[in-house]
Amino acid sequence: MRRLKRNRVGHLISKGSERVSEMTENNHVAVAEAPQSNQEQTEPIVRYRKVSKSFGDNQVLKEVDFDLYPGERVAVIGPSGSGKTTMARLLMTLEKPTSGTIEVDGRQLWHKEVKGKLVPADEKHLHEVRGDIGMVFQHFHLFPHMNILKNVSVAPIKVLGLSKEEAEERAKTMLDKVGMSDKLEAYPANLSGGQQQRVAIARALVMRPKVMLFDEPTSALDPELVGEVLDVIKEIAAEGEMAMMLITHEMSFARDVADRIVFFDEGRIIEQGRPEQIFTAPKTDRLQEFLKRFELNGSSS
Amino acid sequence: MFLRTSLYYQAFDGGVIPISVYAQIFPQLLEGAFVTIQLLILSAILGFLLSFLGGIGRLSRIDPIRWISGFFVEFLRGTSLLVQLFWLFYALPLLGIKLAPGLAGILALSLNYGAYGSEVVRGAIQSIPKGQTEAAIALNMTPRQQMWHVILPQAFRTMLPSFGNLFIELLKGTALVSLITIPDMTFEASAMRTNIEANTPEIFTLLLLMYFVIGYPLTLATRWLERRFSVGRL
Ligand SMILES: Nc1ncnc2c1ncn2[C@@H]1O[C@H](COP(=O)(O)OP(=O)(O)OP(=O)(O)O)[C@@H](O)[C@H]1O
Numbered sequence: 001m002r003r004l005k006r007n008r009v010g011h012l013i014s015k016g017s018e019r020v021s022e023m024t025e026n027n028h029v030a031v032a033e034a035p036q037s038n039q040e041q042t043e044p045i046v047r048y049r050k051v052s053k054s055f056g057d058n059q060v061l062k063e064v065d066f067d068l069y070p071g072e073r074v075a076v077i078g079p080s081g082s083g084k085t086t087m088a089r090l091l092m093t094l095e096k097p098t099s100g101t102i103e104v105d106g107r108q109l110w111h112k113e114v115k116g117k118l119v120p121a122d123e124k125h126l127h128e129v130r131g132d133i134g135m136v137f138q139h140f141h142l143f144p145h146m147n148i149l150k151n152v153s154v155a156p157i158k159v160l161g162l163s164k165e166e167a168e169e170r171a172k173t174m175l176d177k178v179g180m181s182d183k184l185e186a187y188p189a190n191l192s193g194g195q196q197q198r199v200a201i202a203r204a205l206v207m208r209p210k211v212m213l214f215d216e217p218t219s220a221l222d223p224e225l226v227g228e229v230l231d232v233i234k235e236i237a238a239e240g241e242m243a244m245m246l247i248t249h250e251m252s253f254a255r256d257v258a259d260r261i262v263f264f265d266e267g268r269i270i271e272q273g274r275p276e277q278i279f280t281a282p283k284t285d286r287l288q289e290f291l292k293r294f295e296l297n298g299s300s301s
Numbered sequence: 302m303f304l305r306t307s308l309y310y311q312a313f314d315g316g317v318i319p320i321s322v323y324a325q326i327f328p329q330l331l332e333g334a335f336v337t338i339q340l341l342i343l344s345a346i347l348g349f350l351l352s353f354l355g356g357i358g359r360l361s362r363i364d365p366i367r368w369i370s371g372f373f374v375e376f377l378r379g380t381s382l383l384v385q386l387f388w389l390f391y392a393l394p395l396l397g398i399k400l401a402p403g404l405a406g407i408l409a410l411s412l413n414y415g416a417y418g419s420e421v422v423r424g425a426i427q428s429i430p431k432g433q434t435e436a437a438i439a440l441n442m443t444p445r446q447q448m449w450h451v452i453l454p455q456a457f458r459t460m461l462p463s464f465g466n467l468f469i470e471l472l473k474g475t476a477l478v479s480l481i482t483i484p485d486m487t488f489e490a491s492a493m494r495t496n497i498e499a500n501t502p503e504i505f506t507l508l509l510l511m512y513f514v515i516g517y518p519l520t521l522a523t524r525w526l527e528r529r530f531s532v533g534r535l
């Protein structure tokens with residue numbers, strides 16, 4: 001576990017963008033320590049290259065390069081409208097990039113190779129690659145006509161082809177993990193927002209994705225319910241198996257959970273680095289400005 | 302004239318207690334009722350299938366499918382059921398395709414009500430929040446699975462009241478097929494009226510009642526279905 005984590009930092013610095021390598025002394029030490037033998041693991045699980053996205057005249061992402069490494073936990077922060085959600089939606093194939101490429105585990109996501117040329121992916125290709133990605137939404141989007149157990153077991157049955165027994169077993173394990181195993185028969189409408197979001201997390205986890213996207217998983221919750229969801233996510237993050245991209249406005253949560261913080265503004269990555277560095281010694285004016293606004297909003301607690 | 306008189310008097314000649322006029326009318330209407338119910342069930346089934354075909358077709362990502370279903374739905378909704386019925390029954394044979402009256406009736410009814418039904422299906426599918434489809438995509442469901450396991454079960458609940466209405470509309474619409482010689486309930490009533498004109502009020506009162514007796518259980522059945530499909534909703 002500890003070794004894995006150190007590797008991760010090593011990858012970041014050797015393979016990440018230039019800004020990442022402008023990091024503190026400690027991290028440079030980590031580079032020196034990164035074992036060479038694990039070189040094959042240093043390939044990113046997700047690789048955005050020059051990814052742009054426009055909605056009409058509105059260019060939301062501007063040639064973004066971004067790598068996510070296996071097991072790495074990245075928190076994405078930034079002002080409203082800066083393109084964070086769009087980044088995640090492109091990877092989940094809910095939105096199509098205007099230009100650029102995204103690779104997942106070495107395979108092109110939005111393109112497919114035909115006779116050495118990249119052509120736009122079809123539904124079949126998306127289906128093959130998308131299986132590595134899972135997503136938790138701001139507004140949960142549980143299936144209201146299915147009870148909790150069914151919500152979590154339907155995709156393992158239909159998509160992974162597990163038997164009903166196997167799928168329900170897996171679903172129960174996941175529901176147990178998020179503390180919802182006493183509500184198997186309940187319907188989403190009868191649960192609190194925090195409970196719904198925990199079920200939604202179990203529903204995504206049960207598919208065993210290599211990359212999990214969380215898009216402001218607590219923004220739609222009443223303040224008193226935020227904690228229970230963040231705790232569940234922290235627990236999953238601590239297992240360190242999946243790469244995680246956490247879009248969040250909860251700064252203290254980002255600091256606690258993430259290996260790396262990525263600051264977005266106006267469709268670009270402005271600054272990124274380790275949490276300590278980002279929160280205590282932000283380099284760019286824009287990040288300083290952004291974090292200052294946050295303290296004023298009372299999130300310093 | 303002759304028939305009318307004989308029937309009329311027969312009613313009083315039958316015995317010491319005159320046989321009620323209704324007892325005369327009822328069996329013949331009942332015969333028609335079976336035809337009406339058959340028409341109703343067969344066109345409802347076919348119309349229901351066509352509703353989904355048209356409704357999902359209009360939402361297809363494939364352009365030609367969307368155009369073709371759009372054209373058929375709009376054309377069938379935009380023209381009169383009676384004229385469609387006449388076209389199938391009188392015009393089509395001259396083009397070389399001769400349909401039995403029953404088939405022409407079922408076809409016209411199911412196409413026409415199917416067109417309305419497809420708008421119900423389309424509207425209900427579109428009323429399901431986009432987040433549902435997105436959640437299904439995030440679970441890597443295929444488009445077919447998204448539709449079948451996530452969208453349609455929810456949309457179906459929304460469709461039920463409208464389908465209930467259409468079902469009753471369809472029942473009433475079946476009366477038109479009497480005009481292409483199908484001996485349904487209305488046909489029988491009209492036939493009797495020409496025979497025993499004096500009893501016209503009784504004939505048509507009973508006819509109304511019988512339509513209601515068939516139609517009201519349909520209303521009750523849809524309500525029951527709505528309740529059954531509202532699991533999980535507050
Ligand atoms: N489907 C869409 N159609 C048109 N414009 C869109 C669409 N989705 C997003 N946008 C626009 O793209 C921009 C970036 O949106 P995005 O949701 O990615 O921002 P965000 O960083 O997630 O913001 P927030 O913190 O408010 O969630 C916004 O200006 C938004 O209005």
Ligand SMILES: [Mg+2]
Pocket residue numbers: 084085086215216
């Ligand atoms: Mg967002």
